[in-house]
Amino acid sequence: METIQDQMRQLKLVRIAEELPLLLQDASKREASYAELLQDLLGRELSAKQDRHAAMKTTMARFPFQKSLESFDFKFQPSIEPKVIRELAAGRFIADADNVLLLGPPGVGKTHLAVGLGLRACALGYRTMFLTASSLVASLTRAHQENRLEEKLKLLVQPRLLIIDEIGYLPLERLGANLFFQLVSRRYERGSILITSNQSLAGWGQVFGDQILATAILDRLLHHSTILNIKGESYRLKEKRKSGLLTRSEPYTEPGAEVEASS
Template sequence: MHHWLREVFSLDNPQLLRIQENLKVLKLHRTSQQLEMLLQEASKNEVSYSDFLDKLLEEEISLKHEKHMALSTALAKFPYIKTLESFDFSFQPSIDPKIIRELATCSFIDRAENLILLGPPGTGKSHLSVALGLKAIQKKYRTLFIPATALIASLNKAYAENRLEERLKLYCVSKLLIIDEIGYVPVDVHGAHLLFQLISRRYERGSIILTSNRGFGQWGEIFGDTIIATAILDRLLHHSTVINIKGESYRLKRSNAPD
């Protein structure tokens, strides 16, 4: 046993108490809580000074990462937590796993590029958007998920209250904005213009993942105006990856499964 550990490891040792207090001041909470156990392990295994310090720092980094992930995931407002590892690529052969793995590196966020996921309901578009959002959070990119209907309603409300600029800035804070389910509910022309302002504000500054059950040729119907639809698509598609999912619905598969 190292002599310094023999001296320090004592429940009534004022030095041990002082170390714990200093750890709390430095907000090294996990080390403070586990100090006695770590000292016991170090004593038992006769670890070197550098190994002991390495273990302390590893524990603290692990805790900070856990806290970051928990807080950032809560702030992202995902409707559920789904990972890429749980996505069944064999059920959706129209999706190239290599492209998804490349997107999971989040290099597209570094380049402020967009991702558009098109396909019928239930084909995994939202699953993929959430999973890629989680990858972005792991790489410390601020992320926000919002259904398209809620986004349009929020922008309309802000406009009516003369707070549109404030709301646009809010939606531009996140490096990755996920807009889910464009096309499920028609958007009036005023709402479309507000959405265009947001997309223009984020253009080449922040990434968007957008999911839709409607092909681009139908976006004029969604927004009730072909010109504004074309303008929105022009901004979205300039720097983007488009994935068109042509498979079956997972939900229908499950509902048709035998009991």
């Protein structure tokens, strides 16, 4: 037994090396065939490898937090159709290099859904990257200034799913808007982009400081895309009211952000 387990470890079959004695006992009780035992052993090792790869991809994605789709409160946001989220969670949009736009006011769960879909993408084996719009534009601008833009764009094209959070919270300068357009163009029909924004699509001209540029960006994003307009009350507003910090008659404004719902 020790010799077999040592050979398994040398072959990097770590999971079944650890579980081999119990697996053999279980197979004996069930009177499993050799083929059934082999299938069970290999299945467990494959599952362990997939778990390790998913964990590695999750770490590399750099999510700001980890919240699953299962923990999302669809009852609180009835404007979201759970069936659509389930279809997105299957990962077909990533395989087809389609895009997803989650639009709505602050606090309605856009980032939670984006992270949940990103975690599911990692579990499916897709390389994923999460960035806020401000950090993305800052890194592109820095790369441009240091003559490393081509290198940076190549890195940002590699993930099968690129999540860009919080488009529209701050207007972009001309250079940043142009660099964002270059990234969207590079990824067009090559990799999926998932965007969250507190602005309706009609307001993107102001976000990018140029209606023509915004139209060119949207033309590429919307060609193959799913758009979800999320309406309703902020989760944070709900919690404030629960704790008695805010009465129902008092307005609530997210610091530094607009609260008008997208249409």
